[in-house]
Amino acid sequence: MTHDDGDAQRPPGGRRRGVGARGVAVGAFAAVLAAGLALAAVHGGSDSGGSSAENPRTDSSARPSGSPSPTSETEWNRAPESLAAVGDSITRGFDACSLLADCPSASWATGTDRSVDSLASRLLERPKAHSSNHAVSGSRMADLPQQMRRAATHDPDLVTVMTGANDACRQTTAQMTPVAEFRESFREALRTLRADQPKAQVYVASVPDLLRLWEQGRDNPTSVRVWGLGICQSMLKDPQSDRPVDDERRQEVRKRVVAYNGALREVCAADARCRYDEGAVFAFRFSAGELSSWDWFHPSRQGQQRLADLAYRQITAEEGAGSD
Template sequence: MRKPSHRSRAVLAVATAAVLGVAGCDAVGGNSSGPTGTQAHRAKPMAPVWDTSPSSVAAVGDSITRGFDACTVLSDCPEVSWATGSSTEVDSLAVRLLGKAEAAERSWNYAVTGARMADLPGQVAQAVSRRPQLLTVMVGANDACRASTSAMTSVADFRADFEDALANLRKALPRTQVYVASVPNLKRLWSQGRTNPMGKQVWKLGICPSMLGDADALDAAATARRDTVQKRVEDYNEVLREVCAKDKRCRFDGGAVYDYRFGTDQLSHWDWFHPSVNGQARLAEIAYRAVTAKKT
């Protein structure tokens, strides 16, 4: 048999080195060689992409995460926030994950009543300074709750702002996990709240006029208006799902908040639209199930 040429031996050496290099990378990462013998059995398994017990929580979003109208009329009540509140009646996500003492030190609420998706990048920038292991996001209702349907945030702008917010987060904190709650079913909230005379009086102060305006009107124009708002909410939720799905450390709730059937006990008895303390507790339950699930 003919002896291999110098060129053949060089090619074989390069191929062998490449195979060994790949094997080493798979075992321990980088360019290091893999463990051998008993060391191979002692190699630590790779950490899971999603940690079901993060040690710090920051929240961004709108009035729901601020506990608006849950305690007193037209006021924030962050202590009952589903995400970071301290109330024992709510048992917030942060308390469930960290315990009450740790939650007081290791959770932060940057949500702002009235915020829309365009405000999310700024809120995320604030949250980044705390370097949270988990960021909760609940925003979008105010993008649909405008003075008219024509004033609602476009789906394209909603997507662009959400993508910007996540991109900025990833630049600063590539390993921070994100829980994204769906936008609530606004038409269902109108259907529940319109049975309460006091709630309808509060609605006239300007709460979600695109959906709640002329609350008792059932004519074709009013029905078309509400259906338009509802379709926009559904489109927003699809954006949240799609964008979140592209990030391996992002979990969307699968529409759980949208699907939740808020009853009168879960609605604020000040405005019959925002979650009550009981409603905040239900949101905390939904979030906790999503965050601690082994797989999504």
């Protein structure tokens, strides 16, 4: 689930995933996929590449060529020396490499896959030593404070946040997280971070446009069958239906996502060291090749690379920039 203005480059040496790769029959792994996606809702894990306590930070003069210079303490630092990522299955790289599995190496935030060219790889001199991934597949905003607590132990200069899709992706619209609860959980997450790391910067990605996901796959036989196994039914149930009740349901989900993004913007704006992407991820016009061929839901390696593009532009911009 990713989106953009379309000018980012393909992963170096990578090949766009074509529709042909998605023509593989889904019947053979339907039961496994259904069970695995259910497991993802409770699947956890942390892929820590190291912390500043274990690996002394390198001098800023050894920063990768072309990286921005550090700024004063009172300004947004466009050249952080360490990074921690929190969020959900997107940041874990779920289904980017293989069926029903996290693939942290393909994470847009902390991955080591060269085709993704992750944010950590672009910003840090030693990304493996100075980045850590505390995202949990299947998690929702209510789980973010605990992730922030773990991230804070790594003394990060920058914390990346991408979560909220699972709050809207439920079996029914009635089960979606109320906006007030979503907002308060995010506030609690920032308070948790600030208790231990008052100077850490925070980059907050907007929640992806789930309606765009439906539009991209609604007419593809493979995606329709895979979605029928139970993925994000609040949006993807009966994907080919044009009945008013189904259109209304999809619009309700989209409105909730828009409201979530408003809450992210509001809470982030109250924190001097927080930068919201101003809807850049939500506005990204992702393509079929940027979705996993396993589930037509999570980003492929190419999709992860595009997310890294968006984040890098936002974090290294002189002022907060983005599209809404």
